[in-house]
Amino acid sequence: MKLDDVHKVFNQGRPNAHAAIRGVSLTIEPNQVTCLKGASGSGKSTLLSMIGCLSRPTSGRIHLGDRMLSSLPERFLTDIRRHTFGFIFQQFNLISGLSVLENIMLPAYPLAPEYKTLKQTAHGLLGRFDLEHKAQNPVQWLSGGEAQRVAICRALINDPQILIADEPTANLDTRLSHAFMGQIRQLREIGKTILITSHDPVVFESPVVDRVIELCDGQVVGG
Numbered sequence: 001m002k003l004d005d006v007h008k009v010f011n012q013g014r015p016n017a018h019a020a021i022r023g024v025s026l027t028i029e030p031n032q033v034t035c036l037k038g039a040s041g042s043g044k045s046t047l048l049s050m051i052g053c054l055s056r057p058t059s060g061r062i063h064l065g066d067r068m069l070s071s072l073p074e075r076f077l078t079d080i081r082r083h084t085f086g087f088i089f090q091q092f093n094l095i096s097g098l099s100v101l102e103n104i105m106l107p108a109y110p111l112a113p114e115y116k117t118l119k120q121t122a123h124g125l126l127g128r129f130d131l132e133h134k135a136q137n138p139v140q141w142l143s144g145g146e147a148q149r150v151a152i153c154r155a156l157i158n159d160p161q162i163l164i165a166d167e168p169t170a171n172l173d174t175r176l177s178h179a180f181m182g183q184i185r186q187l188r189e190i191g192k193t194i195l196i197t198s199h200d201p202v203v204f205e206s207p208v209v210d211r212v213i214e215l216c217d218g219q220v221v222g223g
């Protein structure tokens with residue numbers, strides 16, 4: 001992915017306008033783990049959401065291979081988002097009341113796969129992340145580490161090329177944070193491109209991370 005002079009202004013044209021991203025240009029290499037690091041409010045989540053097609057830049061260009069995402073109409077963007085990206089959020093965002101299996105299968109429904117194949121894929125992921133015995137559990141019964149692994153499985157259900165994780169260790173203790181980086185290593189080994197925002201040293205000092213990009217006040221200041 002390539003970002004070229006990307007800006008994001010919230011509430012543009014109003015007295016409370018805020019320039020959260022100010023002229024970011026960078027390249028995210030495939031099959032690598034890239035960490036966006038920076039203080040709270042530096043613009044990490046804002047940048048991540050534009051990269052993941054969850055929001056659009058105010059100006060500038062974002063390329064995915066030879067496609068320019070920033071100029072695509074919404075329906076194409078939604079399609080690219082579903083096929084290309086898997087998301088892992090800070091609060092895991094699992095749906096309470098649904099089982100582990102149901103949560104994992106949810107992002108696949110808009111792509112209308114055959115149900116039997118989808119279920120097999122979901123069980124394959126549960127097996128890989130040592131969660132098979134929890135398949136029918138409601139997600140609210142899970143421990144923090146289990147919930148995190150369910151969130152990873154859900155992000156992988158559509159076999160995305162790029163995984164985006166926003167502060168993934170914020171709700172994990174040190175041991176589970178190291179375990180999470182072990183899981184990231186495995187995903188890198190199978191060829192995924194991974195982009196993580198974090199101000200947790202367990203993440204940005206991890207040997208699994210290929211590159212750390214530092215943000216300050218919406219600008220790249222290092223990496």
Ligand SMILES: Nc1ncnc2c1ncn2[C@@H]1O[C@H](COP(=O)(O)OP(=O)(O)OP(=O)(O)O)[C@@H](O)[C@H]1O
Pocket residue numbers: 010011018020038039040041042043044045046047
């Ligand atoms: N929807 C919005 N409207 C107005 N301002 C916003 C909006 N979203 C974010 N901001 C502001 O943009 C700046 C960057 O926010 P962002 O969430 O990207 O920071 P961050 O580096 O991810 O912070 P944290 O580490 O605390 O999650 C902050 O000053 C924030 O208040």
